[in-house]
Amino acid sequence: MERSISPASVRKTLLVRTDTATAFHAFAHRMHAWSPPSHSLTGSRTDIVIEPRIGGRWYETGEGGAEADWGRVLAWEPPHRMVLAWQLNANFSFDPELTTEVEVRFESAGTGLTRVDFEHRNIERFGAVAPDIFKSLDGDDGWGGSLPMFADLFSNEGGQ
Amino acid sequence: MTYDNNLVFKALSDPSRRSIVERLAARPMTVRQITDGMSISQPAVSQHLDQLKRAGLVRVEGRGASNVYSIDPQGLGVVRAWLDRYWSQALGNYAKLFEPEGK
Numbered sequence: 726m727e728r729s730i731s732p733a734s735v736r737k738t739l740l741v742r743t744d745t746a747t748a749f750h751a752f753a754h755r756m757h758a759w760s761p762p763s764h765s766l767t768g769s770r771t772d773i774v775i776e777p778r779i780g781g782r783w784y785e786t787g788e789g790g791a792e793a794d795w796g797r798v799l800a801w802e803p804p805h806r807m808v809l810a811w812q813l814n815a816n817f818s819f820d821p822e823l824t825t826e827v828e829v830r831f832e833s834a835g836t837g838l839t840r841v842d843f844e845h846r847n848i849e850r851f852g853a854v855a856p857d858i859f860k861s862l863d864g865d866d867g868w869g870g871s872l873p874m875f876a877d878l879f880s881n882e883g884g885q
Numbered sequence: 886m887t888y889d890n891n892l893v894f895k896a897l898s899d900p901s902r903r904s905i906v907e908r909l910a911a912r913p914m915t916v917r918q919i920t921d922g923m924s925i926s927q928p929a930v931s932q933h934l935d936q937l938k939r940a941g942l943v944r945v946e947g948r949g950a951s952n953v954y955s956i957d958p959q960g961l962g963v964v965r966a967w968l969d970r971y972w973s974q975a976l977g978n979y980a981k982l983f984e985p986e987g988k
Contacts, residue, residue, distance in 0.1 A: 732961045735969045735972055737972060739976055739979075741983045751982055752979065759982060764971065843976060845972060851959075851964045
């Protein structure tokens with residue numbers, strides 16, 4: 726009897742001190758400023774760009790004109806909602822076959838306040854990653870192993 | 886079932902539990918089989934297994950001494966924990982963009 730384990734979406738709700746248009750804009754166009762700098766495909770991240778339309782690219786730029794895809798835009802409804810396709814796999818590299826969805830909703834919560842509802846779903850689509858993960862637990866490379874995401878998970882004592 | 890990020894994180898922060906997970910990644914085992922290649926007692930192994938179970942990283946079939954433990958075959962608990970952590974940091978930074986200076 727094989728029981729499968731399907732992970733719940735990652736959900737976050739936050740209240741930010743600005744109007745919905747500014748909140749939406751900052752999410753989409755200032756991502757480089759708030760996305761943890763440790764996460765970079767180019768190794769020299771200079772910006773993260775989301776092209777503001779359905780089908781638009783979501784990518785980072787690096788030094789020397791390098792570009793690396795993160796995913797693409799699935800829904801674009803400023804200033805209330807966007808859905809992005811996150812296409813980075815468990816090795817934190819782009820996989821055109823992988824599509825997981827990041828949906829963000831922005832709703833006014835009074836003057837100068839915006840409620841942001843965030844969801845990253847379809848985590849089960851990451852597929853079977855266990856063998857690699859468990860190989861890297863205590864191998865020669867210690868916590869790093871071949872999985873950047875895994876190293877990151879343990880990079881700070883105690884977590885959040 | 887669902888995963889609790891903090892439980893996964895805590896479960897994998899201990900070397901004995903990591904060692905148990907690695908052993909189970911090779912093949913499903915009973916508590917006794919797990920304990921046979923380790924330098925800790927069977928009750929200690931059982932306690933570790935309880936924590937790993939609560940974190941959603943291992944599961945159990947059968948009953949009593951014949952309990953067979955195996956790992957979450959896809960490792961998705963770890964992936965989810967990583968994403969949860971990543972977005973917590975990212976959205977925390979994002980919210981700070983709108984806070985007054987010095988806060």
